[in-house]
Amino acid sequence: MVDTNIALYLLRGNETVIELLSNKGLHLSVITRMELLSFPGMVRSELPRIQAFLDAWPVEDLHSRIEEEAIRLRSSYRLKLPDSIIAATAAHVGIPLVTADKAMLRLGDEIEVLRFEPKV
Numbered sequence: 001m002v003d004t005n006i007a008l009y010l011l012r013g014n015e016t017v018i019e020l021l022s023n024k025g026l027h028l029s030v031i032t033r034m035e036l037l038s039f040p041g042m043v044r045s046e047l048p049r050i051q052a053f054l055d056a057w058p059v060e061d062l063h064s065r066i067e068e069e070a071i072r073l074r075s076s077y078r079l080k081l082p083d084s085i086i087a088a089t090a091a092h093v094g095i096p097l098v099t100a101d102k103a104m105l106r107l108g109d110e111i112e113v114l115r116f117e118p119k120v
Helices: 004-011 015-021 030-037 044-056 064-077 081-093 102-107
Strands: 097-099 113-115
Touching (some): 004 015, 004 030, 004 044, 030 081, 064 081, 081 097, 097 102, 102 113
Parallel strands (some): 097 113
């Protein structure tokens, strides 16, 4: 499961992230889809490339089991609501979450979090 920040690194052609995730089957949360399609400052010319990226990978919809898990994760770990939904989606699918967000490390042993640390 790729967090929105990782999807943005992929879309921007970050070689390290591309190499890290090459030959991996990616999954996206519906939240990542929504965030990518409404990203502030997105230029309309980028929309076809973003849509092609979204069409290439399964997008997991939000449903009651993910919703309940997101509520629990948000309450337990004080995550932002979108982050809670993305983490809950990873837990539901049973795959690691790849993110650049330090806050996701709070999830501890509940969800396998692979943190990408971008070079500044």
